[in-house]
């Protein structure tokens with residue numbers, strides 16, 4: 001399709017999961033896609049799937065973020081997907097863990113937006129899409145203390161950017177997924193199996209039991225929402241947090 005024809009887009013953490021599905025989805029929708037990840041070897045096969053360029057980018061590295069932005073020049077769409085799920089309560093979260101999670105999940109977005117927004121402002125406008133979560137200001141999820149705090153911060157950051165630049169044609173929205181079948185989710189389910197002393201199959205049953213829809217999302221379903229937010233179809237949508245969770249936060 002051509003929903004994103006003429007759009008120059010950049011996706012962080014495009015190596016796997018939601019970021020990867022988004023990079024592929026953007027390309028299928030006709031965009032020029034720059035796929036980035038801290039682990040660039042994970043991007044190698046994306047060229048065959050229509051992605052224009054693969055670039056190593058560690059979003060916790062300020063100098064690297066600015067260097068990539070300077071090299072690329074103006075983009076129309078910035079999709080911030082990088083994020084890490086720490087498991088535990090406040091008692092499991094020392095200050096090093098707190099700082100690490102806020103750096104990777106929140107300050108990374110501050111970095112990429114500071115780096116890419118100036119060139120975006122120099123053109124007709126742009127769309128910034130930030131990956132938050134249902135686990136945020138929307139929902140308290142057990143054993144997701146600092147993760148929820150970071151994803152709530154993402155929503156605040158998103159609204160602040162939207163308010164400051166609405167007159168400049170810049171839109172900024174947050175996507176709040178429920179549970180999505182990604183490589184890191186497979187890892188968390190394996191951890192849960194160990195914790196419950198159960199099989200992987202039983203751990204999956206436990207996860208699905210918590211889901212009113214009886215299933216988790218496929219990353220492509222989140223990518224479809226990102227395509228909408230990247231496209232001009234969502235021209236009047238800014239500053240929102242859009243929940244996509246099969247009814248989990250209800």
Ligand code: NAD
Pocket residue numbers: 012013014015016017018019036037038039042057058059060081082083084085104131132133134176177178179180181182183184185219
């Ligand atoms: P994932 O956790 O499976 O993969 C993460 C990717 O991020 C990897 O390719 C990794 O190399 C990359 N990465 C890690 N550190 C990086 C860094 N410093 N710089 C650049 N890239 C880095 O992916 P996922 O589960 O699809 O999660 C993507 C985003 O969606 C995250 O922000 C996550 O919090 C959010 N999210 C996921 C779910 C879920 O159930 N999977 C639910 C809600 C929100």
